[in-house]
Amino acid sequence: MSDGQIVVSGLTKRYKNLLAVDGLSFTVQPGRVTGFLGPNGAGKTTTLRMLLNLVTPTAGTATIGGRRYADLADPMRTVGAVLEASSAHRGRTGRNHLRVLCAAAGLPTHRADDVLELVGLTPAAKRKFKGYSLGMRQRLGIAAAMLGDPRVLMLDEPANGLDPEGIRWMRGFLQSLAQQGRTVLVSSHLLSEMELLADDVVIIAAGKLIRQGPVGEVLASMTTTAHVRVRTPQVDALTAALSGLPGAGVTARPDGTLLVTGVEAPAIGKAALAGGVELHELTPERPDLEGVFLELTAGKAGIR
Amino acid sequence: MRLVKAEVVKLLTTNTWWLFALGAFVTWMATFALNATVAHFTMGASTPEGASAEDAANLAVVGDQIYQAANLYTSGQLFGLLFVVLLGIVMVTSEFYHQTVTSTFLTTPHRTAVISAKLIVAGFAGLLFWVVTTGLNIPATMIFLQAENLPTHLGDADVLRAILLNGLAYVLWGIFGVGIGVLIRSQVAATVTAVLAYLLGTALIGVLFTLLAGWLDQDWIEKIQYGLPSVASSLMVAGRNLPNQPDYWVGAVVLIVWAVVTGTIGTLITRKRDIS
Ligand SMILES: Nc1ncnc2c1ncn2[C@@H]1O[C@H](COP(=O)(O)OP(=O)(O)OP(=O)(O)O)[C@@H](O)[C@H]1O
Ligand SMILES: [Mg+2]
Numbered sequence: 001m002s003d004g005q006i007v008v009s010g011l012t013k014r015y016k017n018l019l020a021v022d023g024l025s026f027t028v029q030p031g032r033v034t035g036f037l038g039p040n041g042a043g044k045t046t047t048l049r050m051l052l053n054l055v056t057p058t059a060g061t062a063t064i065g066g067r068r069y070a071d072l073a074d075p076m077r078t079v080g081a082v083l084e085a086s087s088a089h090r091g092r093t094g095r096n097h098l099r100v101l102c103a104a105a106g107l108p109t110h111r112a113d114d115v116l117e118l119v120g121l122t123p124a125a126k127r128k129f130k131g132y133s134l135g136m137r138q139r140l141g142i143a144a145a146m147l148g149d150p151r152v153l154m155l156d157e158p159a160n161g162l163d164p165e166g167i168r169w170m171r172g173f174l175q176s177l178a179q180q181g182r183t184v185l186v187s188s189h190l191l192s193e194m195e196l197l198a199d200d201v202v203i204i205a206a207g208k209l210i211r212q213g214p215v216g217e218v219l220a221s222m223t224t225t226a227h228v229r230v231r232t233p234q235v236d237a238l239t240a241a242l243s244g245l246p247g248a249g250v251t252a253r254p255d256g257t258l259l260v261t262g263v264e265a266p267a268i269g270k271a272a273l274a275g276g277v278e279l280h281e282l283t284p285e286r287p288d289l290e291g292v293f294l295e296l297t298a299g300k301a302g303i304r
Numbered sequence: 305m306r307l308v309k310a311e312v313v314k315l316l317t318t319n320t321w322w323l324f325a326l327g328a329f330v331t332w333m334a335t336f337a338l339n340a341t342v343a344h345f346t347m348g349a350s351t352p353e354g355a356s357a358e359d360a361a362n363l364a365v366v367g368d369q370i371y372q373a374a375n376l377y378t379s380g381q382l383f384g385l386l387f388v389v390l391l392g393i394v395m396v397t398s399e400f401y402h403q404t405v406t407s408t409f410l411t412t413p414h415r416t417a418v419i420s421a422k423l424i425v426a427g428f429a430g431l432l433f434w435v436v437t438t439g440l441n442i443p444a445t446m447i448f449l450q451a452e453n454l455p456t457h458l459g460d461a462d463v464l465r466a467i468l469l470n471g472l473a474y475v476l477w478g479i480f481g482v483g484i485g486v487l488i489r490s491q492v493a494a495t496v497t498a499v500l501a502y503l504l505g506t507a508l509i510g511v512l513f514t515l516l517a518g519w520l521d522q523d524w525i526e527k528i529q530y531g532l533p534s535v536a537s538s539l540m541v542a543g544r545n546l547p548n549q550p551d552y553w554v555g556a557v558v559l560i561v562w563a564v565v566t567g568t569i570g571t572l573i574t575r576k577r578d579i580s
Binding site for chain 2: 045046049052053054055056069070072075076079081083084087088089090091092093096097099100101103104105106144
């Protein structure tokens with residue numbers, strides 16, 4: 001299971017006047033789940049498609065285990081990809097769809113039944129694709145990706161259309177694959193889900209890399225300024241008491257609490273005591289992935 | 305070889321192939337009945353009485369018989385070829401229509417190999433259509449001709465040539481269909497183009513070019529029509545050479561050129577194209 005490293009280097013894709021992907025470089029390590037995050041139109045899908053030789057880069061390279069996808073001796077046995085939910089012939093059964101892929105990849109036909117079992121789709125194996133629900137289509141896509149028992153997996157928004165049970169199943173499934181030493185690259189919008197799932201993250205916006213690294217490190221890199229949630233009936237008095245502290249910022253939140261930044265909780269408590277302000281809550285906040293993501297991509301987000 | 309197998313599995317796991325085969329069979333029955341009726345009323349109807357011109361007239365009758373026999377042995381061609389070209393088109397355009405092209409090219413990043421496999425399978429499917437139609441035509445025609453008290457002509461070189469060239473036409477139209485499909489990815493656009501070019505091409509273009517040539521008084525204009533696939537195809541399978549027409553092999557060459565050119569250009573475009 002070695003050699004499953006994904007290396008993207010200076011990858012660029014230009015559509016007419018739009019730089020969908022702009023000099024993007026990052027690496028993805030085997031044995032870990034890597035979340036590939038970015039706002040709508042950031043270039044995630046385009047990047048994955050360039051990695052898979054479906055879209056030709058304008059510049060730069062993307063390799064898997066040191067080789068371009070087109071140069072892989074046996075792509076199905078090396079890389080499994082789940083791109084969009086709806087890619088099978090409507091009139092073909094799920095099982096026959098997989099058998100076509102087996103034939104093309106030179107895999108034994110029984111692999112089709114193996115992977116259907118793996119994703120829990122055996123009962124629907126002989127039904128036509130047009131009768132599949134969104135979640136079933138997504139599972140069929142995962143089944144197709146697993147046909148060749150690949151050491152690298154790439155999934156574009158795999159949680160789309162899955163119910164909570166399905167999402168939990170997917171999380172366990174991807175994590176077990178990573179534990180087996182495989183490389184797992186997952187793009188997603190669901191940040192809370194990513195926080196549970198991913199070991200590493202690659203965050204992009206407007207086609208450019210914003211940050212990459214282990215989830216913990218990326219979060220920690222944002223905790224340079226303290227965030228403290230404060231609840232008080234005397235908002236104005238507290239604001240006045242805190243104005244004496246250098247670097248302190250106070251923001252009112254819609255839920256009635258205050259977000260205090262730039263000072264630690266003990267300093268706030270001390271200032272409140274000195275100012276005779278009554279406090280109902282004083283909680284240091286660890287920024288979550290969603291907060292970090294929004295902060296990092298602020299101003300760069302938006303449909304281009 | 306894997307890819308050829310995969311294309312065969314693709315064909316056999318959807319309804320297209322047997323729907324088209326059924327269509328070809330029904331239209332074969334209709335055209336055979338029509339051809340037989342025409343043959344019944346024309347063959348032997350002009351049996352000459354005069355002894356003086358006996359030899360010449362005999363020759364004409366035999367010639368006409370061979371022409372009719374060749375026509376009967378190749379019955380169903382007009383619509384059979386249409387179904388074969390549509391099958392070739394659908395083999396390509398359905399991949400884009402159903403977005404299976406993504407998984408196809410993921411499995412096989414070498415796109416030229418994928419298209420080549422499609423060309424082979426489409427040509428082979430055309431061959432199969434021909435084998436079945438010919439398997440129906442030979443006994444049916446023999447029974448009909450014997451019922452008319454006429455020789456079967458099956459051993460005649462001209463008739464054999466017509467039957468074999470008919471087979472070549474089926475193969476080439478299958479390949480040509482794949483070529484059209486890769487050039488025009490949209491299922492609807494490709495199908496409509498092919499049907500119009502084929503049916504109208506056969507019926508109208510000939511008249512149009514003849515009129516144009518007469519009007520401009522330029523013979524060569526009339527010759528251009530043989531460059532069109534449908535006209536070339538009917539030229540190729542005619543049972544005999546007609547006056548004022550190029551030889552049958554010109555039709556074969558023209559059709560091969562069409563199949564090769566569309567297939568090559570389509571493949572080159574597909575190799576570069578972004579799949580998104
Ligand atoms: N074939 C194409 N032609 C022109 N522009 C394109 C094409 N494909 C993508 N784009 C543009 O490139 C940009 C990046 O698109 P991409 O699909 O990679 O984003 P994404 O990060 O996957 O977004 P989402 O989260 O919405 O799926 C978008 O602005 C999009 O409009
Ligand atoms: Mg996307």
